[in-house]
Amino acid sequence: MPRLSNIYRLGVKELWSLWRDPGLLLLIVYTFTAALYIAATAAPEGLHRAAIAIVDEDDSALSARIVTAFYPPQFAPPARITPAEVDATLDAGTYTFVLDIPPDFQRDVLAGRGPQVQLAVDATRMSQAFTGSGWIQQIVLGEVGEFLQRYRGSAASPVEVTVRQRFNQALDPTWFGSISELANNITMLSIILTGAALIREREHGTVEHLLVMPVTPTEIMLSKVWAMGLIVMLATLVSLTVVIKGALGVRIEGSLGLFLCCAALHLFATTSMGIFMATLARSMPQFGLLLMLTLIPLELLSGAITPRESMPDAVRYLMSLAPTTHFVSLSQAILFRGAGFAIAWPSMLALAAIGSVLFGLSLARFRKTIVQMV
Known part of the structure; x- marks a missing residue:
């Protein structure tokens, strides 16, 4: 022993x-x-001051709402760039996201034509690219929906889901x-x-x-x-x-x-x-x-x-x-x-x-x- x-x-x-x-x-x-x-x-998993730029080719009230919807801490204040600068800034890694709002965007939305907004993503920044793409889509769709309803807020739902985060x-x-x-x-x-x-x-x-x-x-x-x-x-x-x-x-x-x-x-x-x-x-x-x-x-x-x-x-x-x-x-x-x-x-x-x-x-x-x- x-x-x-x-x-x-x-x-x-x-x-x-x-x-x-x-x-x-x-x-x-x-x-x-x-x-x-x-x-x-x-290396946090969520977004923190993600670099974003916006090409506003419409310059309307709706596009202005979308531009002002991105703010810290999730996103850095968005930069305004021209269409000619998109490829160069993405190649240089200056921005992770570039949102391109097309001309006549507000008019087409009000007319129900279903215009398309282009989101260019630098996928080499994998974590922010994956999470941020979903956030940006929700923000743009939310602003468009509130603009069409003429007020901020969502429609009443017959079911209310209450989320409680435990432990964190x-x-x-x-x-x-x-x-x-x-x-x-x-x-x-x-x-x-x-x-x-x-x-x-x-x-x-x-x-x-x-x-x-x-x-x-x-x-x-x-x-x-x-x-x-x-x-x-x-x-x-x-x-x-x-x-x-x-x-x-x-x-x-x-x-x-x-x-x-x-x-x-x-x-x-x-x-x-x-x-x-x-x-x-x-x-x-x-x-x-x-x-x-x-x-x-x-x-x-x-x-x-x-x-x-x-x-x-x-x-x-x-x-x-x-x-x-x-x-x-x-x-x-x-x-x-x-x-x-x-x-x-x-x-x-x-x-x-x-x-x-x-x-x-x-x-x-x-x-x-x-x-x-x-």
Whole structure:
């Protein structure tokens, strides 16, 4: 049986080794502060001051209504350009949208002729192009409808649909982005720290020192798991309180203690995964390449970026065996929806089972590596 004193002392050694590595310390601080804040705020899903220009060839009261219907924060104040400038400004990327109102537009609308308005879109700005096209169509059709009715307002409907936004009433994309980025960063740092700890010992020759000590491979692995897991847990707690709740203003609905328990189970799995990958790699560059091949599928297919419901059944089943899938689900359920233990325990049990399997595989591989070194 592993001795707790050996596990504790070896873990303290790992903490001191990390303290003497300024590169990894800087990576931890940056990942859980600036990188998280930038990822949550740099690329919002909605429109924000989208660049739009309007070619008003009608110069009527209706076209003036349409021009004044675009304003911040969704759109930047529209610029007035001529038809000859459309292609040049789109090629230069000056505007994302160019709306062309044809001559005699108001007269044709009043006569019921169904005139056409052309909307040119720079589709290289994919997110704004997709969302903004729908907004512009609604704005133009709404202004035309109100102009024909001679008053602002919509016709009475026999059915009233009441929409209530739960968990994110303002539909602020930074709320979702910050929690998703936190889950991804926890996975990434836990794998990097444990893998780097093992490879660093191999490169410095300290693994041979451990082999002559009265310690077992299980004790060595457990020491790395608890030490690196503790660092990530502390960084997660600071990031939640200072960056997510403080700087971004995200309201945490659920129990912070329950989330940290789930994070501990997830770290047990991912730190074991990091040790397994470190036994496969011969150097840090090889470990970095292997990390890229592992992290990208884990992040893209875990549900943190793309909803799992839109994935093929085979991918959904395969990713149900990955710890990140269950951790992302738990993070969103606890921090967004205030879920308690009664809802979280199936995913927590799955994390514990996956972590045990990964720890067993990593331990077997680690023992084999030690035998080869001897």
